[in-house]
Structure formats: structure tokens, C-alpha cells
Amino acid sequence: MKNRYKVEQTKENYFHFYLPISAEEQEIKVFLMKNLHDTQPEFLLSTEKENFDIELKELSYRPYFLIKTNDSQYITAERTLPVEGMNNFRDMGGYETQSGETVKWGKLYRSDHIYNATENGIAYLQTLNIHTILDYRSNVETKKYPNKRIGDQVKTYQIDPSAHAAELAAQFQSSKEDEDANLINEIIEQKEKGTLVDHSNVVLTQYRTFVNKKESKEAFSKMLHVVADPNAPAVVQHCRGGKDRTGFGSMLVLGTLGVKKEDLVEDYLLTAKNRIERNRAKMEGYKKLTSDPVVLDQLYSFIDTKPEFIEESIDTIIGQYGTIENYAKEELQLTEQMVQQMKKMYLE
Structure with missing residues (x-):
């Protein structure tokens, strides 16, 4: 199983990100996607934490999140x-x-x-x-x-x-x-x-x-x-x-x-x-x-x-x-x- 960030909406517009398995520190960048074909995702933050939270303004769409590392990228969502x-x-x-x-x-x-x-x-x-x-x-x-x-x-x-x-x-x-x-x-x-x-x-x-x-x-x-x-x-x-x-x-x-x-x-x-x-x-x-x-x-x-x-x-x-x-x-x-x-x- 790839150790990828999972995300849950803990309360309205608050999203908790976490790695299922503890890992070595690695900087990631998190981007907000309006849909799965969004070619210009919005940058949200950079972090090395295994657990972190992001608050978003009220959304009119289901959010997806693009996670970029030094050598790969993938999409995650609640x-x-x-x-x-x-x-x-x-x-x-x-x-x-x-x-x-x-x-x-x-x-x-x-x-x-x-x-x-x-x-x-x-x-x-x-x-x-x-x-x-x-x-x-x-x-x-x-x-x-x-x-x-x-x-x-x-x-x-x-x-x-x-x-x-x-x-x-x-x-x-x-x-x-x-x-x-x-x-x-x-x-x-x-x-x-x-x-x-x-x-x-x-x-x-x-x-x-x-x-x-x-x-x-x-x-x-x-x-x-x-x-x-x-x-x-x-x-x-x-x-x-x-x-x-x-x-x-x-x-x-x-x-x-x-x-x-x-x-x-x-x-x-x-x-x-x-x-x-x-x-x-x-x-x-x-x-x-x-x-x-x-x-x-x-x-x-x-x-x-x-x-x-x-x-x-x-x-x-x-x-x-x-x-x-x-x-x-x-x-x-x-x-x-x-x-x-x-x-x-x-x-x-």
C-alpha cells in the first residue's frame, strides 16, 4: 500500500490530512482542485508534517487535493x-x-x-x-x-x-x-x-x-x-x-x-x-x-x-x-x- 495522505472533513470546511503510516520528513505542497480536470489548482501550503489541518472558505463544489512531493504527485479527497x-x-x-x-x-x-x-x-x-x-x-x-x-x-x-x-x-x-x-x-x-x-x-x-x-x-x-x-x-x-x-x-x-x-x-x-x-x-x-x-x-x-x-x-x-x-x-x-x-x- 502506498503511504499517501488521507483527508477527512472534521467540520464544515475544515479538512484534516494525515499519513496512515509514520514516514521520514518530506516536504509536500498541497493544492486545491475545483474538479479532477483542473489544470490550474490553487496552492494552499507547504509542509513536512504527517498531520495537519486546512480551513477553506465556503465551497460551491466538491474539493479534490493535489499533493506534490519532490518526485511524485497524486490526488486525494475525502x-x-x-x-x-x-x-x-x-x-x-x-x-x-x-x-x-x-x-x-x-x-x-x-x-x-x-x-x-x-x-x-x-x-x-x-x-x-x-x-x-x-x-x-x-x-x-x-x-x-x-x-x-x-x-x-x-x-x-x-x-x-x-x-x-x-x-x-x-x-x-x-x-x-x-x-x-x-x-x-x-x-x-x-x-x-x-x-x-x-x-x-x-x-x-x-x-x-x-x-x-x-x-x-x-x-x-x-x-x-x-x-x-x-x-x-x-x-x-x-x-x-x-x-x-x-x-x-x-x-x-x-x-x-x-x-x-x-x-x-x-x-x-x-x-x-x-x-x-x-x-x-x-x-x-x-x-x-x-x-x-x-x-x-x-x-x-x-x-x-x-x-x-x-x-x-x-x-x-x-x-x-x-x-x-x-x-x-x-x-x-x-x-x-x-x-x-x-x-x-x-x-x-
Whole structure:
């Protein structure tokens, strides 16, 4: 992994830069880019620090940052984007592949559903030049939580892999008001019958199901074919919370491009960081409906994000097919030409 500066927006217009791995002092120059094709970036500062902050004036565009060293240069940007109303909208750019190339910024996004985006959030999304939305939700989910419209130019594909856990499938059938209560009642009933199992094991099974189930393979095959279309970028893939179905789909895209396993897992785990406040609020709501610690532990397992979940999918694929690219070709009908087209479109 190349030791490149990462950046996070810690509060509005304040950007924190840091090196993941401690390194020898080296002067860098930081420039602000208005877009990825900006040929006259604005100089911001020179520094030798591994951690530093930059305050920018209010921006009308998503910023990218050009980092120049004595012998190289590269672009970096914040990964989790400040889309008002959404908590898990992310750019999958910047990851290094096995071949030493880098995933382009601003082409591949993943997120929670767009139902919660505010007017300001939609206005922000409209600056990202999104052309394609891949929605993994079921008909019940999309009817109950319809996405906000980003624009007339955006094409949406609804692709349901039919692979969520049975308890969640039942929850999705409920009205918005009854979802939590029905889920809790389902868990209590299982507990009383002695049929309650550790939901983490259920989730692990689900991540193996993503790999092998016919309906899942059909859905994710369609997703990859859309992503490989030259007219697709920029692409957003999402489910409800942007964790499981989106986590698997994002892993497939990045893995087919050749991104290393450690970075596939790192990308997946950002969901845990992004949903800390959302999960806290969710658990507070559950506690108003039950005080049973067994039930509460089970409820938390539904919203938890663990590395072993996505690792289960990756290891299942590697064990059976050798590489994620091989899996995409052999099981998801992606041709060699499509794979090369994806790499041409999304790598640099």
C-alpha cells in the first residue's frame, strides 16, 4: 500500500490530512482542485508534517487535493462525503490495485438509500455528475422508502439479490411505524421457542449466500454489466443502510479491478465508523420497546459491522475461484473485454 495522505472533513470546511503510516520528513505542497480536470489548482501550503489541518472558505463544489512531493504527485479527497440527511455516502476512489494502479476518484460511489437526503443533500449530489444508480432494495423497500430524485439524467436499476436475513425480510414487510416492534416481537418469539441463534452466524451465512445463491449471482452479474458500460459513470450503488448488499457489491467492483483484500476490508469497515451515531440512536429507540439484554444484543447484531462478514465472502470466492476477477468471469458472466473496459474506465 502506498503511504499517501488521507483527508477527512472534521467540520464544515475544515479538512484534516494525515499519513496512515509514520514516514521520514518530506516536504509536500498541497493544492486545491475545483474538479479532477483542473489544470490550474490553487496552492494552499507547504509542509513536512504527517498531520495537519486546512480551513477553506465556503465551497460551491466538491474539493479534490493535489499533493506534490519532490518526485511524485497524486490526488486525494475525502472518502465519506457530507451529504445532508445521509450517513454513509462514500467515494471508492484512491485504492491501490495489485498492479500498482489507483482507482479513480469521483467515478464509483456507495451509500445508504437516498430516501433520507435533504434538499441540501440532493443539491450536493447534483454536483457529483451521477449518471447511474444501482438500487439493491426489494419492491417493498423502495415503495416504503422511495429515493429522492437527483435529476432527469440519472438512470436507476433496481437489482434485488434476495439475500437478506429472514428476520429483516419480515421487518421490511411491516409499516414504517411497526418495523422495530415487529422485529423485537420476532426475536422474543424465537427466544421463547428456544430457536434464537447468534445473528452473527446468520450474517456470515448471508455473506456466503451472496456468493453462491442463484438470485444473488443474477443480481450482481447485472450490476457488474452496468458498471462496465462506458455510459455508466459516475455510479452509485446502495441498499438501505449501505452495509451488507452494498458491501458485497462494492467488494465485487473493487475486487474485479484488482484492489487488495486489506483495502476491501478497510472500505467495508468504514460503514461502522459512519454509522456510530445512527446505531446509537437506533439502540436508544429499541430500549424504549424492550429492556431484555438478550433481545438488545440480538438487535445490535443486525446493525453491527464486523470484518469477518466481508472476509467470509472474499475467502469463499478466493477458495473456489482463486481471484475475484475469476469469479466475476466464471459465475457472473463478465467477459475479459468487460473486465479490461472496467479497468480502463476506473483505474489510472
